Amino acid sequence: MQRELAGFGVAADGGVCREALTEIDLAARSWLCRLLPAASYEWMVDDAANLIVRRAGTVPGLAPVMTGSHMDTQPMGGWLDGAFGVIAGIEALMALDDAGIHTRRPIEVVAWTNEEGTRFKPGAMGSSAFAEPGRLAGFLQTRDSKGETFETACNAAIERILPSAKRSPLGHPVHAYIEAHIEQGPVLESGQCRLGVVTSIQGVRWYEVEVRGVSAHAGTTPMQLRHDAVLAAAELVVRINEAAAARDDGNLRLTVGRFDVPGSSINTIASHVGFSIDLRHPSDAFLADMEELIKRVIRKQTRCAAEIRTLMQRAPTQFDADVLSIVENAVAATGAPYCSLGSGAFHDAMYVAEVAPAAMLFVPSRNGISHNPMEDTDEADLVLGTRALAAALVTLANQ
Amino acid sequence: MQRELAGFGVAADGGVCREALTEIDLAARSWLCRLLPAASYEWMVDDAANLIVRRAGTVPGLAPVMTGSHMDTQPMGGWLDGAFGVIAGIEALMALDDAGIHTRRPIEVVAWTNEEGTRFKPGAMGSSAFAEPGRLAGFLQTRDSKGETFETACNAAIERILPSAKRSPLGHPVHAYIEAHIEQGPVLESGQCRLGVVTSIQGVRWYEVEVRGVSAHAGTTPMQLRHDAVLAAAELVVRINEAAAARDDGNLRLTVGRFDVPGSSINTIASHVGFSIDLRHPSDAFLADMEELIKRVIRKQTRCAAEIRTLMQRAPTQFDADVLSIVENAVAATGAPYCSLGSGAFHDAMYVAEVAPAAMLFVPSRNGISHNPMEDTDEADLVLGTRALAAALVTLANQ
Incomplete structure (x- = not known):
């Protein structure tokens, strides 16, 4: 599934160019909406064109546990930056379906809009506006290098997805947020760790x-x-x-x-x-x-x-101690070598942490390379990260 | 007359934009052809769209003395770079007419095509092809940023000028060439020189x-x-x-x-x-x-x-010792302070020097500025330069 997503924007050198809200990004979003059975999932799109899918919980009225990341890439980016966290979330939901697991709280997977910030500046517009909807007005006026506003691009994206998703308000209570991501640096690999519990963002x-x-x-x-x-x-x-x-x-x-x-x-x-x-x-x-x-x-x-x-x-972001402990337990339960580390890159989790207890989980980046067509991670580590994510989501969603 | 030419392509900031073979350059060329009485002058246009006017000499069959420069400008250029040398040549001819002076050899004034090289690369196509007609074939295939070939632009220019000028072959024997130009640097001004004898091009x-x-x-x-x-x-x-x-x-x-x-x-x-x-x-x-x-x-x-x-x-161009001595005598005869100097910029004279004894004459550039709307020279220095040019042309044309 991860490879399929990379097909949207793949370049001759194996890199991926899928800048935010471009035609190729919209096509990837439409593809994403078809991955889960429409009967049991609810797809939503908000004013920042964040795309969210909700798996219902068993107890009505409880705030959801959320996971996800972004699907946009750098102009000459790799196949996993952001994409891994979205697909890991979707695969976690599928695994729960397959195992017949139900959770007290809903679980949501989100694809945040324009994390990279290369087409529209600044980055992380989607998660930032989700955390504080007042920020959106300023973002809407920004223009890409061709003069198109973020507002125009957002509206086109929303309209395009509307047959598959319902319009939803921007921002809602979140019980806890976990973002799975590639490390984009050399720390895990050099320490021979296959998973990382991310305690902070510099x-x-x-x-x-x-x-x-x-x-x-x-x-x-x-x-x-x-x-x-x-x-x-x-x-x-x-x-x-x-x-x-x-x-x-x-x-x-x-x-x-x-x-x-x-x-x-x-x-x-x-x-x-x-x-x-x-x-x-x-x-x-x-x-x-x-x-x-x-x-x-x-x-x-x-x-x-x-x-x-x-x-x-x-300023630096310190992640939530309770969510970190749940992530660490899930990571340790895989039996794979892991370590705790800070994140050098920023992530949508930085903004979600403003309004919800949050943490992150890393898989290694081969040779520490990211924002580059050579970006890669062993498939076994992607699977390991997805498994740990699913376990942590279930623990949080049963709180 | 210098100011009139600047009117073709003048910008709001006082600068001039008259890129090679654009509509405004063609209009300026048509205007130029009307400056001299058709009865006593012969206008010619060659395969590189170089525009040449000939004042007849008294002895048949002698090679002409040539002067001139280019009329095209940088995209955000000044009013004198190139234009001064063309207008100084025309004014020298008019002064000879007024004074009733006849010379043994013909005197030609030339406006070389595409010296700046900003619309079509490389620069100095007109003079370069005049010196070595074999170079033209390569130039004709080059395209401007809109995809138009130099060949198309040349043909349009030739057709446009044909009622006023006759078609002539590319390149012909030249007895001597002098190019008057603004210095485009600070040497004359800082040395309080009003004229410069240009011994070389670096x-x-x-x-x-x-x-x-x-x-x-x-x-x-x-x-x-x-x-x-x-x-x-x-x-x-x-x-x-x-x-x-x-x-x-x-x-x-x-x-x-x-x-x-x-x-x-x-x-x-x-x-x-x-x-x-x-x-x-x-x-x-x-x-x-x-x-x-x-x-x-x-x-x-x-x-x-x-x-x-x-x-x-x-390689550096060393100008001809005999022509230099005639230019220096003409400059010294004005009584104005002058000096000898090398040229930092390259000029059409660099190519003409491949096939004819050549030299250049500079007037100062205020604050050394060129390729810029602020480019300027005191009118008195423009007049002085024109006078020295006329005197040197007469000396050479009576050889």
């Missing part, structure tokens, strides 16, 4: 740095008279990395992912560069110190004008 | 550097396990600039104008960066040394795989 701050120089002719302008935005920005990238390396306690993650030179040409000194900084660490105080350090580096450069602004910041 | 080498790392998740991948293509490329840009600065004799020009991160995203470690290097110097041996130095810097970096390839290289 804090993250995103910045945009704008460097403004003076456009001039590459052939005529003496080196010492230049205000070269590419050179100034390259120096900043190097110095910021050097300054960060000197402070790194082993847990720092600093990445310049975007480096844009608008209207660039080979024989023109660039007047403008914009680059991004993605900064992460388990300690919010450490992040604040690093931010000051980065700002000092930027203030000290004199080649061009430069300024930094914060695009997003989010 | 050599240029263009390179593309490809840096290949490994795409990975920004939040999960420890710093020491990364192969970050943006960081590796930024380090190369900085180190190449540092190495170049240590060797710079004051005449080196090194520019990284493009820096592309395909498929970049804020939270993904980039797997691939391509950046350009534009390297110029008056000495070809110096360029060869610098190329070796750059290659050593690239070989020494270990963060990612990196390779460099040459996109284009052109």
Whole structure:
């Protein structure tokens, strides 16, 4: 089933391109809705186009236990990032059906909208709006690179799914949330663990740095008279990395992912560069110190004008102790080697944790690779993760 | 007249957009043909759509003296780059008419096609094909960003001008060529010179550097396990600039104008960066040394795989000593302060120099600015340059 989903957007190199609410994402959602028997499941779509399927509980009126993840991918992404958590949830429900297990509470599987944040910014719009519906209004106005609004894309997605799902309000009480996901890093593999209990998500701050120089002719302008935005920005990238390396306690993650030179040409000194900084660490105080350090580096450069602004910041998330203990018991019961770890990536669980007790469960990523066509996990580990997820869901749904 | 030409393609910011063989360029060419009395001048258009006007000489059969430049501009260019040299030539002819001066040899003014190379690549197609007609076949197949071929655009231009000009073969013997141009750099202004005798055009080498790392998740991948293509490329840009600065004799020009991160995203470690290097110097041996130095810097970096390839290289052009001496005498005769200098930019004269004794004459660029709407020159200096050009043309045309 996991392989079937990967077929929606598969690329020649084995990677997957299924950006949020594109035609291929909508086709994958329609396919998803046909996986469970319509008679015993209720499919719902909310104002953020989150797609939720509910398996009824035996005691009326109890809040559901929820699991899931996202189905959208990076532009050149892999087959498991997000997709694993959705399919693991669906397979857990099927396993309960096969085993004839009924639970006191309903169990819901959700496919959150636009977690990656590459088509519409910021990421995790679906889970974020679910946790706080007031956030949706702002999201609806954002546009993709072709100028289409998130609102237009959402409405098209909702309309497309409506024959298979009923319209439901955004946000509802959740008894507990577990998200299964690939680790997207090397920790489990290097520790020879086949499952991971995810205790926290590190804090993250995103910045945009704008460097403004003076456009001039590459052939005529003496080196010492230049205000070269590419050179100034390259120096900043190097110095910021050097300054960060000197402070790194082993847990720092600093990445310049975007480096844009608008209207660039080979024989023109660039007047403008914009680059991004993605900064992460388990300690919010450490992040604040690093931010000051980065700002000092930027203030000290004199080649061009430069300024930094914060695009997003989010303090570290600590998952719920009770849900963690249930996840750990389910993981331990598989008999496979496991460990506890923090998450380097953020996930929809970060937002759901604002309104419900939550935790996560990881399976290893081969060579630690993700956001890449090479992303992969041993099938046996996918099965193991799905089994542990199902067990934890049943325990929580019988509370 | 210079201001009138700028009216063809003038933008709100005072800049000019008149890309090669666009409607506005064709309109400017038709306007140009009406500037001189049809009875005493012969207009010609060749297979590269170069537009040439000939003022007859008194001795039959002598090769003409030629002057001119280009009328096309950068997409966001100024009013004088190229245009000055064409209008200065036309005004010189008018001045000869007014003064009743006749010369032994014909004098021709040419508007070369597509010097800038922004609509069709490479630049200087018109003068390059004039010098070596065998080059035209390759140029004709190139396409602009809308898919139109240079051949289609050329044919339309030729047809449009045919009522005013007769079709002529591509290339013919030229006794001598002088091109008047704005400096596009700060040398004349900083030396308080009002005219410049251009002795040479510096050599240029263009390179593309490809840096290949490994795409990975920004939040999960420890710093020491990364192969970050943006960081590796930024380090190369900085180190190449540092190495170049240590060797710079004051005449080196090194520019990284493009820096592309395909498929970049804020939270993904980039797997691939391509950046350009534009390297110029008056000495070809110096360029060869610098190329070796750059290659050593690239070989020494270990963060990612990196390779460099040459996109284009052109040895320095040394202008003709006899023509230079005539230009210098004409410049000195104006009584204005002048100096000799090399050209940082390349020009149509670089190609004409392959087949005829050639030289150039510069007027200052205010603040050294060109390829920019702010491009400007004092009107008095434009007049001075035109006067010196006319005097030099007469001397050459009486040889």
